[in-house]
Amino acid sequence: MNRQVKILLVDDNEESLIALEAVLRPLQQRLFKARSGQEAMKLMLRHDFAVVLLDVLMPGMDGFETAAHIKRLDQTRDVPIIFLTGTEPGSGAAFRGYAVGAVDYLTKPFDPWVLRSKVAVFLELFRKSAVLMEQTELLGRLVQSDEVLTDFAQRLGAVEARLVDLGGSCSDDEGLRDAIKDLADRVSAMQAAFDAVATSARPGLS
Template sequence: MTPVVPDKCSILLVDDMEENLVALEAVLGPLHQQIVRASSGEEALKAMLRQDFAVVLLDVLMPGMDGFETAANIKRLDQTKDVPIILLTGTDADTDYAYRGYAIGAADFLTKPFDPWVLRTKVSVFLDLDRKNRQLAVQAEQLRRLLASDRKPVEAAEPEERLVEIAEELAAIELQLRGTEGPGAAALADRTAKVRRTVNGLRVRHAA
């Protein structure tokens, strides 16, 4: 069976002002994803340790732990370092804000007021990347299990029906991997094709 990855992703909104969180939620509502709010940097870090997020929209100007410090802490943790961050700031921001944000590891930087369409478009890119990465992880795990099964002695080979099923699963995984843009996808696809050929060889030997 081809692995299925849920379409819904999680987005974390971080801002100390309630009206800004409401506005962001309204802009991103049409994307139909799970949206989680945090009103401080500390709250954001706790949320990110509880669940996975596809992207974080982080306000720069916050009391206590500001956006830069929050982003830096996110990038220091192994569990959260790869989550893309979009920094948000007002029109009166210092000219070096963008440089500081990118230096910390932020993926993008937007100045308020921003175009809703632009924000949705930028967020959609990260949502699509998250789905592809999760799909690749699921496919890699399924391939690992199939590889483990492939290491069994020929004498212990599965019945013909099971070998046919495994070959079909491998073909489906290979097809999806060929159309996936991500680190390791091509190598996994090649390995999948090799194992599929091995399984087909076992089918021939089993039939004989």
């Protein structure tokens, strides 16, 4: 089952927020609402959102200014922004929206199916990114474990030493000697790969 993720809806019009909720409810995700750019920024600093649906025309801090603030902060700059606005397509607002970092720009009234499908893509990307980060952190913890590193290094070293002994004891059997050499090369490559991973995870490891 896909984990629930968070979506931020930003619009100063309550009816628009209600309409967005109705459109996105079938996705069964957690929906957060903000009625101003300031409120949106406060929420973004407290939550990790998969995508932000941002109205352009708002009093005070408008959508463009809000998007600029989002992209300026390290914590929020990678969150995708979809602009939703009633502005005419030929007004230049779309160009300005992309210029401040939006990934998409839809004019109202928009097709609910189109919006839902676009949002679904960013939800899936967010989930896959989260899984990748978890796996990377797990690998890092495993590699950084002194016990795991020591045990694995010792096992590889023992295998390499045993292969060297075997190669020396069967010098008369060319076929067996070649097979042992091939296996030794594989173990050596494995050792090199392990050393590279360990070094990248623990720069001080020698």
